[in-house]
Amino acid sequence: MNKTVNQKAWFFVLPVVILVAFNALIPLMTVVNYSVQETFGDNTFFWSGVRWFEQILQSDRFWASLGRQLFFTFTILAIEVPLGVAIALTMPKKGPWVSVCLVLMALPLLIPWNVVGAMWNIFALPDIGLLGKLLNSIGFDYNYTRQTGDAWFTLILMDVWHWTSLVVLLAYAGLVSIPDAYYQAALIDGASKWKIFRFIQLPKMKRVLTIAILLRFMDSFNIYTEPVVLTGGGPGNSTTLLSIDLVKIALGQFDLGPAAAMSLIYFLIILLTSWIFYTLMMRNEEQ
């Protein structure tokens, strides 16, 4: 759509800008303040420059958490996106079953995050949980509270359970927006199922899929409540993701300086990745 230039449009966006600025800029400045100061707990602060940043960037603990975070994010993206597309492709396109499918699939999205964690915590217990009992009875030695591999398996399975539906909903929306004429043309040309997917459905889903990937990337990088309730970052530190580590430092040990520095580094990583992604998307749009 060709838009008219109108500087007065700023008045329309003003409420949003004020609201978000209040919530984003003031807290962000507080974090920046802490990140360059040192305190001994009596409300006196000393300038400490970039010391906390150096400390964080040189600590093995930070890099280990970041590594786990990246592993988690890329694993769930690699599972949820193809799975979500596959499910969207097989969903009915019309009829009463569409509503039933959509509502049932959206249910996991609507459960509070601590309930999701608590639910999986019990669901996967080897002695009284359905999943744990099932896995053990078919011969796996499964115990997610003690074995690192099992803890990761449960964490990833929980996230797949929780969020694949978001990808399904978005991919489905992209699919139903394809006009029937496209399929009829493909039928006349005798195109195979794969060719229809590759040259009609996938290009039409590109935009919604980029949104899905962007949302899943941001949210999985921010994930906190579910893994804390499920595994508490354990066994040991094996499932301690970035945000869990951050809260441990900030609220657990009350090390405000390092925690603030870590927050900023954390935020910058998300911002940078999303910015690269966003720019690439916008470039595609304009073509």
Added chain:
Amino acid sequence: MRVSKWLVPTLYIFFLMLPIYWLVSMSFKTTNEILGGFSLFPQNFTTENYVKIFTDPTWYWGYINSLAYVSLNTVISVAAALPAAYAFSRYRFLGDKHLFFWLLTNRMAPAAVFALPFLQLYSSIGLFDSYLAVALAHTLFNVPLAVWILEGFMSGVPKELDETAYVDGHSFPSFFFKIFLPTIAAGIGVAIFFCFMFSWVELLLAKTLTSVEAKPIAAVMTRTSSTSGYELGLLAAAGSLTIIPGAIVIWFVRNYIAKGFALGRV
């Protein structure tokens, strides 16, 4: 081929329902039965967990508090996002693209980063432990999302609609409220759904910003588990009840749920 058509969605929904079934099934068991051993169905079917929740004010006020700040947040987010989304979809103005991206960056802000600064900010302006504090805090991620969704729906409405309305003698407010908003009603529904959903499921900020008066249901649940051991049956009942409000909301917008994303720009 016919079989595989419905097999995949059916298996997927079965997989989704399993943990939910387990939760609901536990809510009808006593805590002793849950801890006592494995059983696929409740052996001694009981509704005492639900009775407890509906008779104990600490419990049911948790739900009322949660619903109160979620509704307040939804109203604020959508009301603020409507004019902004209109501006983004219709006009070009200084810094519009940067502004749009800046709004999106707030969707990326980890709640863990903002928990402590939010506590200090809302304490200092005297809003700590009020519905408004949580509702305002949640606008941080809901307003960008609402703008994003609404902008998508609004871009799908041809500009001729605006022009025809002016020719017909409508003023801007009259056009906006009487013609434009009804046209994008579906989009507003979807925006409401997503705002409701993300505010309803977010707990870290909601817990940090409240203590007694506005305590959300999630905080009531964690408190119960720590003081009196694990009352699993009660927790399962409380958890099952948290699914209901979302399920009601999604029923109303089920046909429009994802269209907004398919229409607009990114």
